Amino acid sequence: MLGRYLSNPGSQHWKAAKKVLRYLEGTKDLMLTYQRTSLLDVVGFCDADFAGCIDDKKSTTGYIFMMAGGAVSWKSVKQTLTASSTMEAEYVACYEACCHAMWMRNFVSALGVVDSISRPLKLFCDNSAAVAFSKNTRSISRSKHIDVKFYFVKEKVAESLIDIEHMSTKSMLADPLTKGLPIIAFQEHVSQMGLLEA
Incomplete structure (x- = not known):
């Protein structure tokens, strides 16, 4: 930022x-640490702040993907469009994370570490309206930019490639990527990302 x-x-x-x-x-x-496990599922977390940029009121998207107890991919970026609500900002974050999740599915399969990712990749979001919107059958947005994102995410959910689930804000691992946090909360998030002392 x-x-x-x-x-x-x-x-x-x-x-x-x-x-x-x-x-x-x-x-x-x-340093980033990983656990020895036979379960090599990729799990994503996405979040957004709403109108957090004081200059142009654009929101920030943050997402992180975990595997074997440690972070494998993450991003924090200012959204290109101005969201008109918290739900829109969070949904744009879901869309960005969905795009990266599709890449992660292909990348992990291509590595040959696992044969393929047969189950839907879990993506957690802390906005219940955005989660419901992803499972909705019709768009309620008046914005073409949001509509395109709506149909992309809806398609991936319908194809069982992505499963978007709600998670409480307190447990949201992507929180530090979108806003400043109190030191204790920040340290808890960092340790849950697999960052531990060497």
Whole structure:
């Protein structure tokens, strides 16, 4: 998020950059860890903040995919369209995560670690309206951009390639990718991502 202000940085951005450097110094001994398991399912978590950018009121999408107890892929990005509600912002995040989930399904199968991913890939979202919208049979949006995303996600859910389920906000692993969190909550999320001290 700090990178958004590279072309016109101010003193508050310098302070934020110093915080990032202090964070990196304090976490240099952390490493991604994975569990030995015969169950190699990929599980995704997606989240969005609503109108979080103070400059243009665009939302931020964050998603993370886990396998064997550790993070294998993640992304945080400002959404390209302006969402008109929390549900729209969360649904755009579901769409972005769905696109990446399809790539993950193909990538994991191509690695040959598992023969194929036969079950639907689970994707957790903390907005119950967005989850219901993904299982709905008709669009309720007036926006063509949202409609395209609606039909893509709906198609993947109908084909049993993706299963979107609700998860409480407190347990949402993608939360740190969309907003600042209190230190205790942040540390809990980081450890659940498989980042542990070496």
